[in-house]
Amino acid sequence: MRVGLLTYGVERPLSGVTRVALELGRALAHLPHEDIEIVYLTTYRYGPFRERRSDAALWLPGCRFLPGLMLLGGLTVSLAARLARLDAVHDPVGIAPFWMPRTLAPYTRIVTLHDAIAYRFPQGYSVWNNLLHRTYIPRMLPYVDAVVTVSEHTRQELRTFLPLASHPIHVVPNAVSEAFRPQTKAEQAKITAQWGLQRPYVLSVCAQQERKNLPRLIRAFAQLAPRYPDLRLVLAGPKLWSYHGAEIAIQETGLTHRIIRLGYVPDAQLPALYAAAELFCFPSLYEGFGMPLLEALACGTPTVAARATALPEIGSDAVEYVDPYSVESIAAGIERVLTDRGLRHTLRQRGLERSKLFRWSNVAEQMATIYRRYAR
Secondary structure (H helix, E strand, O other): OEEEEEEOOOOOOOOHHHHHHHHHHHHHHOOOOOOOEEEEEEOOOOOOOOOOOHHHEEEOOOOOOHHHHHHHHHHHHHHHHHHOOOOEEEEOOOOOOOOOOOOOOOOEEEEEOOOOHHHHOHHHOOHHHHHHHHHHHHHHHHHOOEEEEOOHHHHHHHHHHOOOOOOOEEEOOOOOOOOOOOOOHHHHHHHHHHOOOOOOEEEEEOOEOHHHOHHHHHHHHHHHHHHOOOOEEEEEOOEOOOOOHHHHHHHHHOOOOOEEEEEOOOHHHHHHHHHHOOEEEEOOOOOOOOHHHHHHHHOOOOEEEEOOOOHHHHHHHHOEEEOOOOHHHHHHHHHHHHHOHHHHHHHHHHHHHHHOOOOHHHHHHHHHHHHHHHOO
């Protein structure tokens, strides 16, 4: 069986969704099953998976950026499927460029839809992304054979917002890269020095947008700041579109010297930033899965997170949960972890054990089972 994996966006700085595509692609390459052969359908000429022999990677011209993939993808994916004799095509990013009728393109179509954020928080998306989620994907679903998602919470949300009554939805949780692990003191010191960071610090890793709840985290830190004069808050992650909530909250607190914004941090440097933190705080209002939460657990970083959406499903008992709508609750959760050594130790050990359940080899095995089930 030959399966095409659509690898969109993985040649650029990674987001949560494109990181999933990259890691899944790598894991599928190491499947021990001889009955499944993966062909990478790349939207770029140069990048991951393009170094493979020509019959294992095909380029989709004109599809590198979202508008092109939405408009041309149905045709180029179908041509690639015919050229490579594919039995199925899996889009792990969630665009579903599958508008060619099955009579002209008789291959199985599988798509991973990661969340329903665009329906809950449309103001956090660009025009093209809102068009994708609210118009394009619903119109593509009649051409899709199976939908995969990453948590039980998201499965319920997708059923609420999308016409999926006749579609099977399979839950295959994401995983964490083996690069996210406890770090030595030397590894931590090297990266913190590169960023000019002074410890101790509370770490947040996320793109700056409304649903990430950064203003409440900043105000919670401001409540704690007088009692912990050496503590800093470090915000890692790019600012998206026209969001200014974090900047406004920082200015209001007057703690510009103790709240450090790093912007985008390369994946290779994130494990040391997690490990060097006193704790990781993730009070997000909405997550379809919550990759940073899992990354922090895998690095042995005590974690405070919102008791909301998919986060308790992923973190289980390895996280100190707070009410994300309450500044006081967030501050209290951070302070409990800062001051209770026994709690810190428990969270660290539980986090390391919890993260072991989420491995990309397991994800690849589950996807292989789905490919076998639906391939024509």
